[in-house]
Amino acid sequence: MNQAIESFQLPPPFPDHTQLPDSDGTFVKNFQEHPQSILLTDSIGPVLEQIHPDGQYVIGQDCGIYWRETDPPEKGAEAPDWFYVGNVPPNLDGEIRRSYVLWREFITPLIVLEFASGDGSEEKDTTPLSRTEPGKKPGKLWVYERIMRIPYYGIYVIKTGQLEVYNLINGFYRPLEVNERDHYPIDPLGIELGLWQGNYQNQSLLWLRWWDNRGNLLLIGDERAEQEHQRVQQLEQAQMEAIPRLHQMGLTVEQIAEALSLPVQQVREILKVN
Missing domain, CATH: 3.90.1570 (tt1808, chain A)
Structure with a gap:
């Protein structure tokens, strides 16, 4: 056995x-x-x-x-x-x-x-x-x-x-x-x-x-990256177009920068003000 x-x-x-x-x-x-x-x-x-x-x-x-x-x-x-x-x-x-x-x-x-x-x-x-x-x-x-x-x-x-x-x-x-x-x-x-x-x-x-x-x-990675790039570009374009309109409405440079989450100096340069 x-x-x-x-x-x-x-x-x-x-x-x-x-x-x-x-x-x-x-x-x-x-x-x-x-x-x-x-x-x-x-x-x-x-x-x-x-x-x-x-x-x-x-x-x-x-x-x-x-x-x-x-x-x-x-x-x-x-x-x-x-x-x-x-x-x-x-x-x-x-x-x-x-x-x-x-x-x-x-x-x-x-x-x-x-x-x-x-x-x-x-x-x-x-x-x-x-x-x-x-x-x-x-x-x-x-x-x-x-x-x-x-x-x-x-x-x-x-x-x-x-x-x-x-x-x-x-x-x-x-x-x-x-x-x-x-x-x-x-x-x-x-x-x-x-x-x-x-x-x-x-x-x-x-x-x-x-x-x-x-x-x-x-989307694949490249498409997602391109989509994000286009989104950022559109946001930047919208911000650039909004700056002179807000200035015409009487907002100060500081108020515009705060509203658009932009550096004050960048807003000054776009408006060409000191």
Whole structure:
């Protein structure tokens, strides 16, 4: 009996993100893919910071989500072009994540997005594991729907500019309807996903963008900085135009400076008075 116990060995524990491949060796499929991911991540940042003031969330860009153990390991992973997981730490044991291992964290991404270079058939593949040929992976949509059970799945076919979003209802994906702005509402985040024609990183294309639930475009850092610059310029212009009017109304230089929160000397120079 004791000899039998001594000879028994537990199976090795599930590998973690440091032990699993972080790439399958394939090329990025098009020049829009990485800028598109950055555009989505940059603009949604302030929203996620409000939802997660503790910083407990993860955004993956072309990173693997491991959902089962296989040999080789990457056969048991999908690598969405963009995904978001809430209420998980951005780093693990002080290390930057190399992948997201679903069997260790058990928290499903809320939304995954695929940027299809082809016609979208690969992203809509529903082939189950039971019907998968040896050496092949099951269909991507089947994995997201039946195994990972991801609530929102978006497919953007770059060539045609077609966007489709699915919502998991009673265990199955159903097409999500657009609202009056032709946007797809992602209700748990209070935002909308849609298409935007514009220039980003020297490419004038049709891009995926986020809006808030009132239809306001969520801006990236450069756009926020430009918006603030324009606001300051407009404020300065309004102050310059107000100074002579207030002076004509009989206000002193000191009163004008206080009313407009300007240095007294600046007001004197504009009015050309001592």
